[in-house]
Amino acid sequence: xxxxxxxxxxxxxxxxxxxxxxxxxxxxxxxxxxxxxxxxxxxxxxxxxxxxxxxxxxxxxxxxxxxxxxxxxxxxxxxxxxxxxxxxxxxxxxxxxxxxxxxxxxxxxxxxxxxxxxxxxxxxxxxxxxxxxxxxxxxxxxxxxxxxxxxxxxxxxxxxxxxxxxxxxxxxxxxxxxxxxxxxxxxxxxxxxxxxxxxxxxxxxxxxxxxxxxxxxxxxxxxxxxxxxxxxxxxxxxxxxxx
Amino acid sequence: xxxxxxxxxxxxxxxxxxxxxxxxxxxxxxxxxxxxxxxxxxxxxxxxxxxxxxxxxxxxxxxxxxxxxxxxxxxxxxxxxxxxxxxxxxxxxxxxxxxxxxxxxxxxxxxxxxxxxxxxxxxxxxxxxxxxxxxxxxxxxxxxxxxxxxxxxxxxxxxxxxxxxxxxxxxxxxxxxxxxxxxxxxxxxxxxxxxxxxxxxxxxxxxxxxxxxxxxxxxxxxxxxxxxxxxxxxxx
Numbered sequence: 001x002x003x004x005x006x007x008x009x010x011x012x013x014x015x016x017x018x019x020x021x022x023x024x025x026x027x028x029x030x031x032x033x034x035x036x037x038x039x040x041x042x043x044x045x046x047x048x049x050x051x052x053x054x055x056x057x058x059x060x061x062x063x064x065x066x067x068x069x070x071x072x073x074x075x076x077x078x079x080x081x082x083x084x085x086x087x088x089x090x091x092x093x094x095x096x097x098x099x100x101x102x103x104x105x106x107x108x109x110x111x112x113x114x115x116x117x118x119x120x121x122x123x124x125x126x127x128x129x130x131x132x133x134x135x136x137x138x139x140x141x142x143x144x145x146x147x148x149x150x151x152x153x154x155x156x157x158x159x160x161x162x163x164x165x166x167x168x169x170x171x172x173x174x175x176x177x178x179x180x181x182x183x184x185x186x187x188x189x190x191x192x193x194x195x196x197x198x199x200x201x202x203x204x205x206x207x208x209x210x211x212x213x214x215x216x217x218x219x220x221x222x223x224x225x226x227x228x229x230x231x232x233x234x235x236x237x238x239x240x241x242x243x
Numbered sequence: 244x245x246x247x248x249x250x251x252x253x254x255x256x257x258x259x260x261x262x263x264x265x266x267x268x269x270x271x272x273x274x275x276x277x278x279x280x281x282x283x284x285x286x287x288x289x290x291x292x293x294x295x296x297x298x299x300x301x302x303x304x305x306x307x308x309x310x311x312x313x314x315x316x317x318x319x320x321x322x323x324x325x326x327x328x329x330x331x332x333x334x335x336x337x338x339x340x341x342x343x344x345x346x347x348x349x350x351x352x353x354x355x356x357x358x359x360x361x362x363x364x365x366x367x368x369x370x371x372x373x374x375x376x377x378x379x380x381x382x383x384x385x386x387x388x389x390x391x392x393x394x395x396x397x398x399x400x401x402x403x404x405x406x407x408x409x410x411x412x413x414x415x416x417x418x419x420x421x422x423x424x425x426x427x428x429x430x431x432x433x434x435x436x437x438x439x440x441x442x443x444x445x446x447x448x449x450x451x452x453x454x455x456x457x458x459x460x461x462x463x464x465x466x467x468x469x470x471x472x473x474x475x476x477x478x479x
Contacts, residue, residue, distance in 0.1 A: 022347075022348070024373070025371060025372040025373030025375070026371055026372075026373055026375045048375070048377070050371065053389070053392070055371070056369075056377060056379075058379075059377065076373060076375075077373070077375040077377075078344050078347070078373040078374040078375040078376075081344075081375060081376065082344065
């Protein structure tokens with residue numbers, strides 16, 4: 001009975017198979033995406049961690065793909081850059097056909113899924129979790145693909161820590177036809193929690209908006225944080241030596 | 244069985260730095276090549292020429308980085324002939340990334356590409372382990388760089404002059420050498436701008452002294468013993 005072994009965080013095949021594995025070096029943390037009234041909103045911070053060191057603080061982890069889609073990625077940045085190169089080629093060929101048809105988000109999501117799953121089958125994954133959002137012909141689309149090829153669509157998606165910290169907030173507070181302002185505020189609420197509780201988060205983020213009209217990625221900005229609580233100022237009052 | 248601690252950054256002996264300034268770039272490095280605890284070469288040159296206007300700072304496996312730089316120099320040479328003019332820094336960095344990314348399982352190379360071209364001026368590109376490529380106003384790498392993140396957060400300023408930038412680089416490598424066992428020797432800098440390339444050499448005695456470091460002297464006898472007032476007898 002052969003089972004896939006996961007040893008020390010790497011994916012390692014059965015001993016008799018040829019070994020092919022990988023190890024992430026420069027990584028991005030959570031990405032969150034939501035559908036709103038006019039289209040899609042995706043948020044991600046600009047951090048590139050190197051183990052426990054926050055090495056790069058201006059990494060753009062959300063990129064437009066063609067006219068209709070946005071791709072956000074967490075995980076190994078070099079693999080994300082390679083995925084962008086592949087998608088560049090895909091969009092180029094799509095444009096060259098010049099047949100009035102353009103690849104929409106559903107097609108791009110499917111392409112990404114195949115790419116990730118096929119690499120996973122060779123035990124040489126692209127070490128990313130992807131969020132793909134788009135609008136085409138009035139239809140909003142939001143999907144996700146993991147490094148082992150798990151893929152699905154939903155009204156709100158998140159990667160990494162976002163799964164644990166942001167999703168519960170989104171499940172509670174997301175609703176159909178969110179306004180742009182409400183959508184941004186909801187994402188900021190999630191990003192603030194991640195900033196408090198995710199060790200790899202940095203306080204420099206971008207939110208990208210995609211509608212039928214096109215794509216806009218916001219300039220980098222930082223969130224205000226709240227520390228003025230009495231129990232923060234005097235955490236050990238009445239319990240000296242505790243934390 | 245090896246246990247990979249995913250939280251331990253895979254750092255590599257050496258300190259390398261690349262800094263842009265108003266008109267070009269300054270690259271800097273230490274000169275220690277270590278083989279375990281032995282210093283195999285105390286005066287290595289880790290800043291390698293790729294083209295007349297683009298240089299590479301190498302950290303990690305000496306063998307891996309040497310072969311990568313040899314391949315990139317070879318490709319860039321042909322590219323220059325075909326293009327009919329000097330290659331851009333971006334193209335050089337792209338080639339370095341290509342090799343680093345496609346051989347990520349086998350290479351241990353943390354690289355900084357820096358240079359000057361007429362279209363974009365001075366540019367620095369970091370290519371860390373894994374083959375990510377990232378354009379930065381300044382880049383630091385190697386094991387010694389751990390001690391420099393805080394220093395650069397405080398000391399780096401946009402729009403420095405050439406001399407300010409070089410002083411910053413020399414100070415930084417010197418600080419890293421003071422604390423990192425895998426870095427040492429001399430500080431080498433390479434300045435690249437529109438006028439050309441300048442190589443500088445800063446031996447230990449021309450570097451500033453840091454905390455708990457003493458001014459070197461020829462012998463103890465210069466300051467203590469017979470040449471002075473004579474050794475004091477111990478009192479009981």
